[in-house]
Amino acid sequence: MSDNHSLDNVRSIINQETPQSSSDYPELLDSDEINSIVQTVSFYAAQSFSGPLPTPRLLKEYEETLPGLAERIVLIHEANESHRREMEAKNLDASYKFRTIEKRYGFSLSVIGIFVGLAAIALGVFFGSESVANTAYLAGGGMGTISLIGLVSVLLGSNKKKKKANEEHIDSSN
Numbered sequence: 001m002s003d004n005h006s007l008d009n010v011r012s013i014i015n016q017e018t019p020q021s022s023s024d025y026p027e028l029l030d031s032d033e034i035n036s037i038v039q040t041v042s043f044y045a046a047q048s049f050s051g052p053l054p055t056p057r058l059l060k061e062y063e064e065t066l067p068g069l070a071e072r073i074v075l076i077h078e079a080n081e082s083h084r085r086e087m088e089a090k091n092l093d094a095s096y097k098f099r100t101i102e103k104r105y106g107f108s109l110s111v112i113g114i115f116v117g118l119a120a121i122a123l124g125v126f127f128g129s130e131s132v133a134n135t136a137y138l139a140g141g142g143m144g145t146i147s148l149i150g151l152v153s154v155l156l157g158s159n160k161k162k163k164k165a166n167e168e169h170i171d172s173s174n
Contacts (some may be wrong), residue, residue, distance in 0.1 A: 052077050106154030113147025116140075 049055050053074065054062070063070040117140040124136020 052081070103154060107151060110147045110151030110154060113150065114144050117142070117144030117147060 049058070053059070059070040059073065062073065120136050120140030120143065122140075124133040124140065
């Protein structure tokens with residue numbers, strides 16, 4: 001029964017009109033009290049930090065709240081940093097291996113293309129008529145030129161990738 005009674009009280013309080021200004025209830029508060037309440041209510045404080053670890057003061061509060069918590073937080077941070085360094089090292093190693101394979105295959109394919117171009121020219125010269133030889137010169141020269149351009153781009157392009165990867169690594173470590 002008391003639950004119903006308190007529920008009715010809450011409903012009646014909610015249903016009452018709220019005052020529009022302090023002049024509606026002058027006997028309740030004077031202006032100094034109103035100003036004090038407004039100042040108190042409008043004050044708001046915030047604290048934040050950025051970085052991998054909380055501030056030393058906050059770590060101290062954590063330690064006071066739960067002994068050993070600050071040490072656990074530092075250990076978790078150290079483990080994360082160690083893991084991050086391992087992943088970066090693996091990434092650099094894989095990147096180096098990929099660039100090495102890329103250079104080898106690119107070089108091999110370009111050299112094969114140059115030899116196929118030279119072979120096409122040689123076959124045209126030795127075994128063909130004049131029109132076949134001209135076609136062989138064009139085909140062989142084109143294939144050799146494209147392969148030579150591919151060879152140069154593989155060698156120069158991988159150096160650009162290497163420089164870019166090094167710059168990104170330096171930027172990420174800072």
